[in-house]
Amino acid sequence: METGFDIALALLLLCVGGWSVIARNMMTAVIVFIAYGLLLSLAWVRLHAIDVSLTEAAIGSGATGLLMVIAAHKVAGDTKRVVQLSRGFHVLAAVFAALVAVGIAALAFVLPGEPSSLAAPVLERLPDSGLGNPVAGVLFVFRSFDTLLEKVVLLLALIGVWALARDADWGGVPGLRLFRERHSVLTLLARTLPPIGFVFAIYMTWAGADVPGGAFQGGTVLAAMWILVMVAGVRRPPRISSPPLRLAIVAGPVVFLAIGFLGFLAPGAFLAYPEGFAKPLIVAMETALTLSIAVILGLLIAGPPKGEDAP
Amino acid sequence: MSAALLFWLAGSGLIGLSVYGLIVNPHPLCKLLALNLLGSGVFLLFGVIARRGASAGLGGDPVPQALVITGIVVAFSATAIAVALLLRLHTEAGEASIDEEDGQP
Numbered sequence: 393m394e395t396g397f398d399i400a401l402a403l404l405l406l407c408v409g410g411w412s413v414i415a416r417n418m419m420t421a422v423i424v425f426i427a428y429g430l431l432l433s434l435a436w437v438r439l440h441a442i443d444v445s446l447t448e449a450a451i452g453s454g455a456t457g458l459l460m461v462i463a464a465h466k467v468a469g470d471t472k473r474v475v476q477l478s479r480g481f482h483v484l485a486a487v488f489a490a491l492v493a494v495g496i497a498a499l500a501f502v503l504p505g506e507p508s509s510l511a512a513p514v515l516e517r518l519p520d521s522g523l524g525n526p527v528a529g530v531l532f533v534f535r536s537f538d539t540l541l542e543k544v545v546l547l548l549a550l551i552g553v554w555a556l557a558r559d560a561d562w563g564g565v566p567g568l569r570l571f572r573e574r575h576s577v578l579t580l581l582a583r584t585l586p587p588i589g590f591v592f593a594i595y596m597t598w599a600g601a602d603v604p605g606g607a608f609q610g611g612t613v614l615a616a617m618w619i620l621v622m623v624a625g626v627r628r629p630p631r632i633s634s635p636p637l638r639l640a641i642v643a644g645p646v647v648f649l650a651i652g653f654l655g656f657l658a659p660g661a662f663l664a665y666p667e668g669f670a671k672p673l674i675v676a677m678e679t680a681l682t683l684s685i686a687v688i689l690g691l692l693i694a695g696p697p698k699g700e701d702a703p
Numbered sequence: 704m705s706a707a708l709l710f711w712l713a714g715s716g717l718i719g720l721s722v723y724g725l726i727v728n729p730h731p732l733c734k735l736l737a738l739n740l741l742g743s744g745v746f747l748l749f750g751v752i753a754r755r756g757a758s759a760g761l762g763g764d765p766v767p768q769a770l771v772i773t774g775i776v777v778a779f780s781a782t783a784i785a786v787a788l789l790l791r792l793h794t795e796a797g798e799a800s801i802d803e804e805d806g807q808p
Contacts, residue, residue: 394706398706399709401713402710405717406713406716406717409716409717409740409744410720413720413723413728413736414724418733421733421736422736425736425739428740429743432743432747435710435713436750438706438710439707439710439750439762439763440763441750441762441763441771443768444775447776448746451775451776452739452743452775455779456739456779459782459783459786460732460735460736460782460786463732464732466793467730467732467789467790467793477727481727482727485726485727488723488726489720489723489726490719492719493715493716493720493722494715494719496714496719497711497712497715497716500711503755507756509755509756509758510764510766511756511757511758511761511763511764511765512758514766515760526765527769527772530765530766530768530769531769531772531773534766535766535769538770538773542773542777545776545777546776546780548780549780549781549784550783552784552787553784556787556788692779693783
């Protein structure tokens with residue numbers, strides 16, 4: 393029964409993934425890609441990786457999909473396929489891609505027989521941190537440097553996106569397309585859903601210490617609520633020069649770094665937690681990160697600032 | 704046939720599909736989509752490796768799982784920049800294309 397489900401899921405993944413590659417219409421391709429992301433998060437559940445599944449559904453499918461939908465809508469005009477590829481080239485590309493796929497698939501049969509695993513060492517040291525979720529433990533204790541840099545990457549991405557604004561628009565309002573229809577279903581949703589989403593996001597962040605969830609997943613839910621409010625036109629996106637906004641953006645990385653440097657004082661190493669204080673420090677860090685992640689994700693999707701008259 | 708092996712095959716198939724899409728689709732947005740698909744296929748392979756490392760009562764090795772989470776976030780950041788670049792190109796040139804200028808009328 394379970395194998396049957398897995399086979400169906402694997403086939404469905406290949407079909408839906410293939411559909412989004414060959415779809416003629418760009419919007420179709422993007423929407424199929426979102427569906428693909430949701431199917432993929434099911435596959436992650438089957439691989440016993442609930443944390444990854446939540447992230448894939450929220451970021452890989454939801455946030456990436458939304459970015460692509462906005463982009464596909466804006467470039468919908470250029471349907472002209474500029475490069476006319478010959479049939480021979482298509483066949484050549486297909487053969488090359490098939491070789492790559494077969495080569496990687498064949499690796500499944502030459503993987504070393506005895507898989508190595510860090511699960512046991514992680515579980516052995518996890519109680520010291522006060523966390524119950526091993527993945528959160530890896531993210532915030534054992535490999536917290538990775539997590540810190542990941543937040544910095546998000547920050548850099550936002551700077552990169554803002555840098556693409558025209559000089560005249562700098563400091564202005566992000567050019568998210570608004571749907572200002574006063575009595576639409578979207579407006580109703582944007583007014584009723586956010587309170588529920590807020591509670592859910594806080595729960596996800598808090599529960600992430602012990603069960604699947606965490607700052608990133610909670611932050612994405614918050615971001616989704618904010619985007620809903622902006623898209624429905626209930627609230628305009630803020631000016632990117634607004635000081636509270638800038639503060640919210642850097643809060644996460646700053647708190648993270650501050651706690652990291654605090655480690656020099658107590659246990660004597662960067663990003664090390666003083667004994668007995670690991671859990672409260674991690675929760676403080678996660679709270680600041682949730683806020684920053686929500687704001688950064690929302691702004692990344694809202695795009696660079698754009699003047700009122702600009703196209 | 705175990706779930707791990709099945710999803711390994713699915714992951715490699717997805718990588719193949721997206722490599723094909725990356726080569727033949729001329730529009731930058733399609734290429735970006737294929738690149739994201741390629742990334743998800745690679746992550747899936749990594750997930751299978753995490754699943755093979757199931758031990759000590761856990762369903763999978765938490766270290767590769769945490770790395771995949773970081774990977775998904777970094778992939779999203781890269782996509783956000785790429786989309787912003789693409790849209791700016793579209794505003795400037797009237798069309799997003801990665802072709803040489805002389806191909807334009």
